[in-house]
Amino acid sequence: MRTALWAEVLKTRRALVPRIVVAALVLGPLTLAAGLLAGKDDPAIAAQLAPFATGDPWRDLSTLVAIVTAAGGLLGFGILLAWFFGREFIDRTIGGLFAAPVGPRAVATAKLLVFAAIIATVAILLGVGVLGTGFALGLPTPHPADLGHVGRVVAVTALTGLGAIPCAWAATLSRGLLAPIGTAVALLVSAQIAMLSEIGAWYPFAAPGAWAGSAGVPDELNVSPIQLTLVVATAALFAALTLRSWGRLRL
Template identity: 45%
Template sequence: MITGLVVELTKLTHAAVARVTGVLIVLGISLICSAMLLAVDTDDPQLAAKLGPLIDPGGWVGYLTVAIQVTGAAGLIGYGVVLSWLFSREFADGTITGLFAIPLSRRTLATAKLTVYLMWGLVTALALVLALILLGLAGGLGPIPPDAAPAIGRLLGLSILNLVIATPAAWAATVGRSVLAGIGTTLAIVVASQVSVIAGTGGWFPFAAPALWAISTGITVTPAQLALVAPVAALAITLTLRSWHHLQLDR
């Protein structure tokens, strides 16, 4: 297992996909929120209306609320892209045949991929929070008040939940043997989440519940609804490991 972790970690750290996606998640979301923060002092009523939480309640809480809204979709897509690449690159690069000749089982390799992905995702989530805090300070928001601490916690929690709920992309990329299959599944999840929210059933849709929980401060999503994330992720991981265990070269 340790050998598999070292190999997969080496692949990930040298992969442009992981580096670029990490930068887009961390700096992309941070810079978008910071740019909106700079536009707060405006006399344009239409622009003020679009800025939403940055105007009311404003300050750190409004800034972090906007960050949560952006992270809800952008973070999930970013995690899905990296996960899809991790589980499809062997097919794209033609190295899948070599995996049948090494002493490590394919299930162990898949477990190593998931572990490395979670490690990368946690680092990315923490970096995003740090970048938002630094840019918020640079943007003139001043010291972080106590009432902003829950928003920081929800932002970090949302990133971690997105990290977990993106796991169906791994199974899709394995079954489809293509990075597009995984990314397509991730985009379908994002679209379905938006539809469920519009329909008023987002709390019971595990892929939409984390973002709703983070945005609404937990009011519109119950613990039971949020807990549905766990069995969905567990099922996706189980199917992924099973697919790698039964992987064949004749298709």
């Protein structure tokens, strides 16, 4: 297991795709949120910010970053999982895994562990980035409550990353890249539809976005701990399905 984990770490460090995805997931939400807040005096931008404006600058910044991350993160993390799992079939390296001292299931476990580490990295970088962006915009020194809003960004990012794990199973079943990317798009679209319906945050892939938006309109978007727990449970289910599929791979 240690050998498989080390191999996945080395491949991830040397590859370009993870760097691009991580950069997009971190810089994208921060840049968009900073641009919107910097131009809030413009009537058109002010109208877009109105649903999330509370008058608390740190809360507004954190809410914007969390909402963008919850939406775009599903696609970004899905692409990353497509690269992790689908490329073994596209590059025809899957056969070599059967000659490795560890089995395919251990390799898949290592991939998921490295992916979890990337989720944690993106979440922490976004949290630090929110603080840096706030100071760059001239926001006052954050209070403990403000740090709680920043912590929500970190948690939403982690839950969004976990919500993309079905893409790993899709890549395994399809043995390619298109199906997991299509799955990520389908999850993103279905989450937006769920937000507009009575299902709301009970749909695990919509819960992080609902929680992100609840900072601005808590009366409309209350998200319970049970609903957030469903996100983790769903991720665990699809991780188990992925490991089971890799354990049954045959040449």
